[in-house]
Amino acid sequence: MEDAMVLLQTGKRLASAAFRRESICRSDDSFSLPTTITTSDISSAATTPPSTPPRNPTSLSEFQNISHLLSHIKFLLRRRTAAIAALDAGLYSEAIRHFSKIVDGRRLAPQGFLAECYMHRASAYKASGRIAESISDCNKTLALDPTCIQALDTRASLLETIRCLPDCLHDLEHLKLLYNSILRDRKLPGPVWKRHNVRYREIPGKLCALTTKIQQLKQRVASGETANVDYYALIGLRRGCSRSELERAHLLLCLxxxxxxxxxxxxxCEFADERDVDSVKDRAKMSALLLYRLLQKGYSSVMSTIMDEEAAEKRRKKATVQVPQTQNSSSNLDPESTLAYSVNSSNASDCDGRVNPSENETTTSSTNAFQGVFCRDLAAVGNLLSQVGFNHPLPMKYEALSC
Known part of the structure; x- marks a missing residue:
């Protein structure tokens, strides 16, 4: 009964704590910009003295929503500034943490702002050597903004790093089409206020370099370099890794x-036009499916390599164990043959069971043959001597029994 009361009190305490957290965060997380706000309300609220109550009761809540929105915008800008500063300083883990706070937050953020944050986090992942995560963030950036030049360039360079040349060529061809459209329209894609990592006057030179690079990659593909993908770098493993390391890394990437x-x-993400949601979802699903298939191919390839290495190691261990056994069997073959030869010779000479002086001399001369057997099997030697009826003491050295 006492245990039940303790459990009940603990449950009530946890429920009340969760309710307090929810009530505290509700005003910050569930705000929305009012749709009925007008300039007349703002001007009337600004000209009304503080002692006079507002004419519209809802104006106070509307202003609170606006203040919450402004504070949220300031928070996002401060967080992005800190993340970019960490990225420029080479603190990639810190930059990843700040950008993850922005993109994984519960509050909505504009589409272009999130695309920029995903692109910066992809750069941080690339600098820290996490290729799969960087490709994933590039995919999200291109899903939100298909005309992002930096995302296409970064993903193409990552695919070239792991020697996935067909997909790299696809991105470079897309980038070439984008450069041609920029030269045709004589302006960078998107609105005027949109920031790009490239200037318009740099596009012709980049287009020439891109065309040359595409030709080189096509020659490499024609020479048969398509099957030499570096799956270790994609998964983030070292060569010669164990099976457990591969399974752990693969599980984390799949999840x-x-x-x-x-x-x-x-x-x-907060979209300016809700009609863009379906197209963004389609692009995100397609790019994520391609990355997932590439990870599965990498897992199969690395696992087959590990299994071959384990089989070779087993064969090598088995060979090293068999060599000493063969040497021991060959070294034990000579004493046994000597013992068999001595037993056969003694039985053949004493088949009638009688002993004469000449045979005693022969037996005395053959004691040297038995001295080597004393050290190995004294019982067999005694049996042989009893069979021939030899009762005289044998002259021997002490060293014969000290083996």
Whole structure:
């Protein structure tokens, strides 16, 4: 009964604590911009003295929502500034942590702002050597903004790093089309205020370099380099890793980049046009599926390599165990043959069971043959001597029994 009361009190305490947390965070997380706010309300509220109550009772809550929105915008900008500063300083784990706070938050953020944060986090992942995570963030950036030049360039360089040349060529061809459209329209894609990592006057030179690079990659593909993908770098493992390390890394990557979870980031994105949601989901699902298939191929390839190495190690251990056994069997063969030869010779000479002086001399001369047997099997030697009826003491040295 006392245990039941303790459990009940503990449950009530946990429930009340959860309710307090929810009530505290509700005003910050569930705000929305009012749709009925007008400039007349703002001007009337600004000109009304503090002692006079507001004419519209809802104006106070509307202003609170606006203040919450402004504070949220300031918070996002401060967080992004800190993340970019950490990225420029080479603190990649700190930059990843700040950008993850932004993109994984419960509050909504604009589409372009999230695309920029995903792109910066992809750069941090690339600098820290986490290729799969960097490709995933590039996929999300391109799902939100298909004309992002930096995302296409970064993903193409990552795919070239792991020698996945067909997918790299696909991204470079897409980037070439984007450069051609920029030269045709004589302006960078998107609105004027949108920031890019490239200037318009740099596009012709980049297009020439890109064309040359595409030709080189096509020659490499024609020479048969498509099957030499570095799956170790993709998964983030060292060569010669164990089976447990591979399974752990593969499990973490599958849980993180599963195609079913590819569109979860859209829930924290605020779109200017709701008609863009379906196209963003389609692009995110397609790119996530391609990455997931590449990870599965990498797992199969690395696992087959590990199994071959384990089989070779077993064969090598078996060979090292068999060599000493063969040497021991060959070394034990000579004493046994000597013992058999001595037994046969003694039985053949004493078949009638009688002993004469000449035979005693022969037996005395053959004691040297038996001295080597004393050290190995004294019982066999005694049996042989009793069979021939030899009762005289044998002259022997002490060293004969000290083996």
């Amino acid at each position: 993180r980049h599963k195609p079913d979870k590819a569109t979860n980031f859209i829930d924290s």
